[in-house]
Amino acid sequence: MNWIRVHLMMQLDSFALDAAFSAPPVGVTALFGPSGSGKTTLLRCIAGLERAQGWLRVHGEPWQDEKTFMPVHMRPLGYVFQEASLFPHLSVRANLEYGLKRIPLSERKVPLEQVVEWLGLSRLIDRKNPALLSGGERQRVAIGRALLTSPRILLMDEPLSALDSNSKQEILPYLERLHRELNIPMLYVSHAMDEVTRLADHLVLLDKGKVLASGALGETLARLDLPTAHFDDAGAVIEAAVAQQDEKYHLTRLDFAGGFLWAGKVDQPFGTRVRARVLARDVSIATQAPQGSSINNILNARIEEILDEGPDKVIVRMKVGDSQTLLSRITRRSRDHLCLVAGMYVCAQVKSVALMA
């Protein structure tokens, strides 16, 4: 499988974009960074909407190098802008079919009915005026319109940021569904940690036009040398499967490599893959298995690294089992009282587990 390989440079007003990274040819790669870090510009350069220096290969095909610059309309991509940007002079159906009509029949791999089903568009498709749709509905049509060109890569520029939180919650399940059912890699620009942890598999961290880190989501979020570990909502991402239902107490056991967690009831059949998030601030540490604790989830862990975070706090990276990382934010005093050092075996008490899907 050919990875998406990027090295693009461009002089911007306040800094130079100089971004090199590779993204896997499957799943969602998040381009994550603060506002003004150049992520949208980078995505526009990848689409060919801006002309950067450098090179870009997608699925082994050169889209840009010293000699070539493939024009936007020749690149087999789908692009979803921050604002839905539906064509106001076309009906919803004509908007959806705009790109579909422009690709040869032999390349049409995504049928209209499928997209209508995936994105719940059946009640919208016969509407005449796209301006009368709600923000969330418009964005769903825009995503469908992009998908119907049967793109080999889907580029999304903060597709949820212009929406209110209700519309966001309305769209996220659709995006997750695309993530599961669609065999198209996605580059997803976002500055919202909750979207990234929900959707992404791979993370490219950007700051001032440079790539700080690029790697699998869980591993990268667990790196204490990156700013993401020091956000208030820093935490670990756990890929787990539904293993057991406790009907009496309305809980679900989620198994992951290295242990299990009890979470609020997940109405999914046995074996369903779910993604859970455990925030660093919700994990406390005990040197011995606590007696008579109200906390349901106590995991055996090994401390790998402890880093000071300001005058009163430290962040602790632990490993549960062979591969699962957990972060914990505790006070410096606790660290000293418990004499915590790297290599120690401890009990990680998880106060709350957030299910992403």
Next chain:
Amino acid sequence: METGLNPEDIQAVWLTLKLASVTTVLLLLIATPLAWWLSHSRKWYKGLVSAVVALPLVLPPTVLGFYLLLVMGPQGLVGELTSALNLGRLPFSFAGLVIGSVVFSLPFAVQPIQNAFEAMGPRPLEVAATLRANAWDRFVSVALPLARPGFLTATILAFAHTVGEFGVVLMLGGNIPGETRVLSVAIYSHVEAMEYGAAHLLAGGMVLFSFLVLLGLYFAGGKLGGVSK
């Protein structure tokens, strides 16, 4: 004093409508690419071109007509070209009037279209490009339909402005019935000959026509603000 339109006046009305129609069609053909270029170019001489296009807005029509007469006359650049190509003389001909009218009304066609192209911004065209539309396809399937109000305004303004023009016609075409005697000149002649009844009929018709044009413009939702006169 005679009332009612004489055959010469009717001829003038038809000639005026013909001149306005031909001019409007030519103007749309010229103004569309020009407006596109003006709304998208970042060349340093864009300001220069804009100024030249807008010049007829501020120049007295007699000045414009005077120079057009010189350029198209036997000693003028264009005049020498047309006589070398055996196309005959331009001044005092219908073709000369068309050229004069096109120059005179150019800003009225260019500015509304340019404003419409600028108002839509780059986004719709970018979206179309990501949906596999090439440059020409984007222009036809997105830019033109979105600029429709601008085209409507341009058409109506160019037509109406040509119908009402006087100074340029007088300088360039004089008063030859059936060839260059348009409505505004006919009214002038009637007034000079003290035929106020005939002048009233034509002038009143012009007032009514102009009013209907403006009414149509406002109902069509086009903006007159597109022209800065």
